[in-house]
Amino acid sequence: MKRRDFLSAMAVGAMGGLIPAPARAQASRRLVVFFLRGGLDGLSALVPLEERWYWQARPSIAIPPPGEPGGALPLAKGFGLHPALEPLRRLWDEKLLAVIPACGLPSPVRTHPEAQRDMESGLPGDRHAAEGWMSRLLPLLEKNAKGLTLAVRPPLIGQGKPGLRNVQPTGYPPSIWRLERPAAFAAFDAAYKGMDALGRMYRQSQITLRNKLVELDREISVSAGGAPSVHALPQLAGQVADYLSKAPDARLVFAALGGFDAHFQQGAGSGRLAEAFLSLGKGMEAMAKALGPDLERTAVLFLSEFGRSLRENEFSGTDNGYATLCMVLGGGVAGGALHGPWPGLAPDKLADGLDLAVTVDFREPLAEIAQRHLGLDRAALAQILPGYMPTGAIRSLFNAPPS
Amino acid sequence: MAVHVLDRLSFGPYPGEIERVRAMGWQVYVEEQLAPEKMALPRALTDRLAALPTQSMDTVALFRAYGPKPPGGPRKTPTLDEINQAKEKAAVIQNEAAEARLWRAILSPRQLEELLVGFWCNHFNVPASKGLAHLWVGSFEREAVRPHVLGRFEDMLLAATRHPAMLIHLENWLSASPESPAGKALQRPLAELHARELLSSHTMGADAKPKAQDVQSLALILAGWTVGSPRTPQDGGGFTFDERRHDMRDKPFLGQTVKGQGVAEGVEALKLLAARPETARSLAGKLARFFVADAPPRELEERLAKAWLDSGGDLRVVLGALFASPEFADARFAGTKFKNPERWLVSVARAASRPVVETRSLAEHLEWLDMPLYDAPGTSGFRDAQEAWLTAEGLLKRLNLAVQAGQGGLPCWSPGTWRALEPLDAQTLAAVMGRTPSPDTAQALRDAAPDLKAGVFLGSPEAQRH
Numbered sequence: 001m002k003r004r005d006f007l008s009a010m011a012v013g014a015m016g017g018l019i020p021a022p023a024r025a026q027a028s029r030r031l032v033v034f035f036l037r038g039g040l041d042g043l044s045a046l047v048p049l050e051e052r053w054y055w056q057a058r059p060s061i062a063i064p065p066p067g068e069p070g071g072a073l074p075l076a077k078g079f080g081l082h083p084a085l086e087p088l089r090r091l092w093d094e095k096l097l098a099v100i101p102a103c104g105l106p107s108p109v110r111t112h113p114e115a116q117r118d119m120e121s122g123l124p125g126d127r128h129a130a131e132g133w134m135s136r137l138l139p140l141l142e143k144n145a146k147g148l149t150l151a152v153r154p155p156l157i158g159q160g161k162p163g164l165r166n167v168q169p170t171g172y173p174p175s176i177w178r179l180e181r182p183a184a185f186a187a188f189d190a191a192y193k194g195m196d197a198l199g200r201m202y203r204q205s206q207i208t209l210r211n212k213l214v215e216l217d218r219e220i221s222v223s224a225g226g227a228p229s230v231h232a233l234p235q236l237a238g239q240v241a242d243y244l245s246k247a248p249d250a251r252l253v254f255a256a257l258g259g260f261d262a263h264f265q266q267g268a269g270s271g272r273l274a275e276a277f278l279s280l281g282k283g284m285e286a287m288a289k290a291l292g293p294d295l296e297r298t299a300v301l302f303l304s305e306f307g308r309s310l311r312e313n314e315f316s317g318t319d320n321g322y323a324t325l326c327m328v329l330g331g332g333v334a335g336g337a338l339h340g341p342w343p344g345l346a347p348d349k350l351a352d353g354l355d356l357a358v359t360v361d362f363r364e365p366l367a368e369i370a371q372r373h374l375g376l377d378r379a380a381l382a383q384i385l386p387g388y389m390p391t392g393a394i395r396s397l398f399n400a401p402p403s
Numbered sequence: 404m405a406v407h408v409l410d411r412l413s414f415g416p417y418p419g420e421i422e423r424v425r426a427m428g429w430q431v432y433v434e435e436q437l438a439p440e441k442m443a444l445p446r447a448l449t450d451r452l453a454a455l456p457t458q459s460m461d462t463v464a465l466f467r468a469y470g471p472k473p474p475g476g477p478r479k480t481p482t483l484d485e486i487n488q489a490k491e492k493a494a495v496i497q498n499e500a501a502e503a504r505l506w507r508a509i510l511s512p513r514q515l516e517e518l519l520v521g522f523w524c525n526h527f528n529v530p531a532s533k534g535l536a537h538l539w540v541g542s543f544e545r546e547a548v549r550p551h552v553l554g555r556f557e558d559m560l561l562a563a564t565r566h567p568a569m570l571i572h573l574e575n576w577l578s579a580s581p582e583s584p585a586g587k588a589l590q591r592p593l594a595e596l597h598a599r600e601l602l603s604s605h606t607m608g609a610d611a612k613p614k615a616q617d618v619q620s621l622a623l624i625l626a627g628w629t630v631g632s633p634r635t636p637q638d639g640g641g642f643t644f645d646e647r648r649h650d651m652r653d654k655p656f657l658g659q660t661v662k663g664q665g666v667a668e669g670v671e672a673l674k675l676l677a678a679r680p681e682t683a684r685s686l687a688g689k690l691a692r693f694f695v696a697d698a699p700p701r702e703l704e705e706r707l708a709k710a711w712l713d714s715g716g717d718l719r720v721v722l723g724a725l726f727a728s729p730e731f732a733d734a735r736f737a738g739t740k741f742k743n744p745e746r747w748l749v750s751v752a753r754a755a756s757r758p759v760v761e762t763r764s765l766a767e768h769l770e771w772l773d774m775p776l777y778d779a780p781g782t783s784g785f786r787d788a789q790e791a792w793l794t795a796e797g798l799l800k801r802l803n804l805a806v807q808a809g810q811g812g813l814p815c816w817s818p819g820t821w822r823a824l825e826p827l828d829a830q831t832l833a834a835v836m837g838r839t840p841s842p843d844t845a846q847a848l849r850d851a852a853p854d855l856k857a858g859v860f861l862g863s864p865e866a867q868r869h
Contacts, residue, residue: 052819056761059812065821184806187855190847191863197793198741198864204795205802212799311764311814314771314803347763 028142029332029374032240032253032287032300033134033157036230036280037116038223038261040304042324043356044273046101047072047080053345057311061268061318070269076338083269084277087285088327095335096288096295098397100365102343103326104306104358108351110320112223112261115305119362120157122385131160133366133384134252138164140380147252148243150236152226157254164252169228169236181209182265182315216263224258230276233257233283241290244298260304264315284329296331299373303362309355310345321355326365332373332398339394340364363388365397372398404429406837407737410869411694412436412726413514415750418835433726437553437719439513448510455499462542462567462641463632469493469538493538497531498763500541501776505762508749519552519718520544521745522693524777525784527563527605529572531777539568540777546640556686556716557677564601564673567630567641573597573782579648580626586648598622604783606676608685620654624661624668637666683711687721689787694725696736697788703730738868741789744772746869747801751808751861754835755827757816764814772800802862809858827857838865 047063048054049072055062063082064071072080073089079101081089091097105124109115118124122133134157138147147164149155158164185206192202228236236255244250259276266273284302291298307324323343329335340360343349351357367390370376381390405424409416412433424432435442452458457465471481471489481489507517524544531537547566551559563569570576578594579586586592598621602613627649630641637644644666651663657675661668676682687707691699707725714720725731742750748768752759759765769776773796779785807813811824829848833840840848844863851859860866 055821056764056814056817056819059814059817060807060810060824062821064823068821068823183852184855184858185802187847187851187859188802188862190850191841191844191859193843194864196864197789198798198867201793201795201798205799208795209799311767314800314807316807 028251028297030244030251030253030294030298031137031369031374032244032298033255034233034300034302035116035120035155035157035227035254035256036260036302036304037112037225037227037256037258038220038304039112039115039306039308039320040260040324041262041266041273041308041318041321042101042304043308043310044266044268045082045085045277046075046099046325047082048078048342048345049080050078051345053310053347057345058318059312060316061266061312063268078342079338082274082277084274085281087281091284091288091329092336096329096331096333097284097335098328098333099338100326100328100340100360100394100397101338102323102340102356102359103362103365104323104360106358106361108306108322108355110306110322112219112305112320113225116225117156119303119305120155122363122366123387129156131163132157134158134254135160135163137370137374137384138162138252140376140383141251141374144249145251146247146249148250148254150240150253150255155225155254155256164254169232169255181206181213185209220261220263223261225256227256227258229259229279230257230283231259231279233279234286237283237287238290241287241292241294244291244294261320262308262317263313263319264317266317284327288329295329299328299330299333299369301365301369302327302329307356310350311354322351323356323358326360326362328365328369328397330373334396334399337396339397341393360393361388361391364390364394368394368397404732405432407732407734408432409837410738411731411740412518413753414508414517414746415753415869416835416837417753418756418831421835421837436513436515437723437726439516439553442512444511444513448506451506451510452503455503457496457499458503458541458545460542462539462546465496465538465542466535466567466641469496470535490537497537497540497777498766500544501766501769502762503541504776505749505765508745509752509759509762515722516549516552519722520549522690523548523552523559525779525787526689527559527569528779528782528784529566529568529777530779530781533572536568536572539566543568551718553719553722554717555677556682556711556718557674559718560605560677561670561673563605564597564625564669565628565640565642570597570628570630570642573600575622575625576629578622578626578628580623580650582650582652583626584647585645586626586650592648593619593622593626595619595622598625600782601625601673601676606685607679607681608688609783611681611685616655617657620656620661621672623650623652623654624656624672626650627666628669635666677716678712680708680712683708683716687711690721690725691730693787694722695730696739700730703728738865740869741793742867742869743785743787743792744769744774744797744801745776747867748772748804750836750866750869751805752813752815754832755808755816756835757811758818759815760818761815768804772804773797801867805862805866806855806858809856809861810854826854827861829856829860832857832860833865836866840865 044063049065066072066074066080070083073083075081088097105118109118120132121129123129138145149158149164149166150169151166152168154166192199240253262273287300288295303326304324306322308318308321313319343357343359363385367381370381370384405421408429409424471486511517529536529543531540543566547562573596574594575597579592581592595618598618602617603609603611627645629643629645631643633639634643646665653663654661656672661671688704691704691707707721710724711721748765766776810826844865847859848856
């Protein structure tokens with residue numbers, strides 16, 4: 001199926017041809033941002049199949065290569081897609097999906113609220129930032145342009161003057177990480193039931209474990225920042241598309257989803273992270289479908305505050321890391337390709353010796369979207385992202401300049 | 404007895420080793436271990452060591468290649484950034500030293516020698532995080548410790564004391580006698596830290612209360628022992644004697660008088676210290692704790708101290724006496740010592756006998772288990788006692804790692820490509836390690852899910868002790 005066919009097929013499905021096509025063609029471009037809170041594990045989403053360090057560092061949570069049970073799906077040379085993200089392959093083949101494999105903040109910040117603040121403000125390192133880059137972007141669009149954020153509390157990204165209107169999403173499923181004592185410890189209980197020093201210390205260690213899990217639980221719920229879990233994405237995508245089709249002036253939409261903080265038992269081809277990816281994939285597909293022909297003039301950006309550590313931790317999970325993948329979905333993107341360099345996973349290539357290094361500043365795709373998708377000039381860009389000089393590292397992200 | 408001997412003289416048995424030692428007789432194994440120079444290192448090990456370039460560099464070469472460099476030009480001293488950059492680059496030295504240590508522990512047939520190197524490195528602890536010591540953690544071991552672990556203590560004491568790593572760590576390199584030409588210009592020229600450690604933890608024991616007079620005398624005796632490029636025949640390996648920091652007066656020391664004669668005073672003082680009965684008692688006791696029990700019988704300590712004094716501190720003789728003692732063979736002490744993280748992790752790697760492809764990850768596990776190799780805190784190293792290692796946090800981490808290992812999931816076993824995890828087998832492991840699970844552990848093993856069984860064994864009390 002050719003890309004155009006796919007778009008029109010989706011148009012029939014989603015819109016039922018109710019809206020006359022010519023009116024659409026005149027309308028201007030839109031940006032939808034989905035913030036994936038919790039730190040998305042880019043190394044599980046986009047599997048570096050040829051990196052021996054990947055297999056070495058993640059003995060029990062690496063995604064197996066293509067052909068193995070639960071194995072990755074071949075995507076680009078040297079890279080596979082998580083099997084649960086299967087719907088993305090169609091978008092990729094239709095050249096609607098572009099991926100930046102190692103994207104993130106200019107320097108590592110490994111706590112969720114701070115990293116999220118840096119990305120939403122567009123002013124990394126500014127601890128007192130009180131306005132977001134989307135609210136700086138909105139007034140630069142045409143006069144009656146409107147923006148909307150979907151969050152429990154108005155997110156920083158839409159704050160400022162005039163700011164984006166916030167709508168509280170309700171009735172969404174809660175966090176997907178339910179904390180339990182790892183099953184392995186139940187197996188030790190019998191071996192340590194003695195009253196000797198080891199037995200006593202074992203019982204103390206189980207109290208320590210419980211405290212640790214409570215701590216992790218707290219961190220995971222903080223990381224979601226009150227956002228609905230990613231399982232809400234398929235439904236939310238439909239609602240976002242609906243809103244866009246009913247509000248002709250709507251130009252910017254932001255929604256945040258939680259559930260990527262995978263500190264323990266994240267699983268590999270299946271498991272908790274795979275479930276999160278399943279909803280992510282379905283949601284992205286639903287978004288493309290629901291937008292229908294509007295996808296042509298829409299860019300949908302998927303951002304996460306950081307990736308995960310290269311090494312798996314003692315709970316078969318991963319800790320807060322640095323670079324992760326950034327995805328852009330849209331009719332105008334140079335889809336079906338990876339954009340920006342891959343830093344590699346050799347120990348000397350890692351950030352702080354721990355995590356995938358960032359080769360593309362997260363502001364770079366924002367700059368590309370502002371200039372090449374929304375058609376703003378450099379002066380406007382300087383207002384949206386003060387102090388940022390685009391490097392041009394992903395010049396290739398969009399197909400053609402805006403008409 | 405074969406199991407006990409392997410538990411105490413090695414990092415733990417590998418498959419078939421218990422049978423091998425049984426067949427040859429445990430006394431023969433002990434003799435073999437006491438003469439490591441007769442055992443060839445296998446190719447598998449020598450190839451691994453050869454792949455670590457900083458492992459064959461000496462103290463001076465390491466400083467030249469990795470030390471902070473004066474920038475040249477108008478600035479004389481490097482900036483903080485330049486120092487940090489040099490430090491970052493030099494991190495490879497400690498990494499490679501730790502990797503080499505683990506390669507040897509896993510693959511070397513000279514197991515006793517490796518244990519002793521660890522023992523004495525810990526005794527003469529030079530933590531990598533202190534000053535320039537990170538450059539020399541490996542060369543200190545190679546130059547000051549390894550050649551002497553089965554030789555005379557006196558030689559090791561001398562080599563360790565004059566090594567730049569130690570001189571810098573304990574600050575003697577800056578010390579000068581107030582009466583010396585260089586010292587007269589300084590506000591507080593004399594540094595006593597090294598002298599104090601020499602009199603207590605290095606020789607007569609951490610609990611020894613050295614007299615202030617002796618500490619000061621020894622500091623004066625060692626004034627001028629510093630680092631630098633050689634000037635006299637006594638200098639070398641980065642050690643140099645700076646006579647401008649030394650005064651030539653006679654010094655009272657340990658009830659005797661050390662005649663003013665320059666660098667030879669220090670050598671004489673160290674010989675005096677090495678020959679002290681307190682030194683013999685303290686170090687014989689430390690060896691007995693290491694090889695027999697956290698609280699060894701008093702008679703054994705005394706017998707070993709006597710062997711120490713009679714042989715003039717010949718460590719091979721002392722260890723021979725230890726291994727021949729009835730206390731060493733006493734079944735009462737078998738399997739009572741709690742393995743420290745290094746010993747436990749290496750014993751797992753040896754018993755599992757899976758091809759280990761890298762030891763970096765093992766070194767990281769040890770750091771995580773609060774036993775960073777070559778970076779023990781303080782001047783006297785890690786404590787060799789159950790209560791030092793048996794903590795709630797530590798046990799939790801160990802059990803997590805045990806489960807990971809039991810599932811075959813240690814990163815050190817990964818071939819660097821994808822492979823389905825193959826769990827280890829609990830019964831095989833128990834047989835290789837020579838352990839009979841206690842009724843409680845046997846119960847836990849029966850109840851555990853198949854992929855957890857090996858982990859449960861590796862984390863059980865039996866596998867934690869040696």
